[in-house]
Amino acid sequence: MVEAYLRQSPLSQLALPSRAVSEAGDAGVVMSERPFRRIVNLRGDPKSDAFLSAAKSTLGADLPLAPNSAAAGKDTSLLWLGPDEWWAISEDNTPPLADKLRDALSGQHTSVTDAGEGYTCIAVSGPKAIDTLAKGCTLDFHDSVFAPGSCAQSDMAKAAVVFHRLEGETPSFEIYVRSSFAEYLWRWIEDAAGEYGIAVTG
């Protein structure tokens, strides 16, 4: 893990904090970066009760077993990535989850990998968020298909991403993208959202 004082967000050259406003006003799309999240990639057998209970006691919630679903644990978002694969996401100031998971799962046939340093998170919300994302992705973002509280992996403007739709009435997405694609994707979304009006928040 990188020393905190050496950390630099992959979007730092865009100087987003200098553009941040406190009120989004009538902007159709609100964007912000949520950098430095801890992401732990967890793999294990969903048919194993020992695995599920150890994961639950560490994460504070059941692992979501339904495809494309997410769950909220203790200080943690849990995203379903595959039939035996999940992401546990927490903020940087929470205690490291990976070590706790490794301890809880020791002796079991599982895999716990820190993945957070390779990604950043772009948050896109607002009444026109879905129209914006639909320009670059083949997923159906309608409420009836991509409900609040679900997640999906796909391509956004040809960059591989993980979408997490947050709970709430206004469409609100967190898009996890690899650091090397982050600036490209931010500029792409900002260009796509231009016609709706954009506000950047901190």
Place this chain on the structure above:
Amino acid sequence: MLEINCPYCGPRFETEFSYGGEAHIERPKDSENLSDEEWGEYVFMNSNTKGVFLERWVHTSGCRRWFNVARDTVSYKILAVYETGTEPPELDLRKDV
């Protein structure tokens, strides 16, 4: 554009997937004793079916899992999707010829 029903993630566009060629080809167990001709047979000599073809796909941009697809190479219609390691389902071919 094909819409492929990933057995894990659900229906997604073809652009999220990568193609893996013919399915159900078994790797020779005693590969160190194979002649060049037998290797060539295994590596290169796949069938080139006109009609229902059993093939492998991987959901590259999604769950990254491999699975098998039964697809009609004439109409491009996908007749069945099934997990790797399982037998293909019985297909009523008359409907689709």
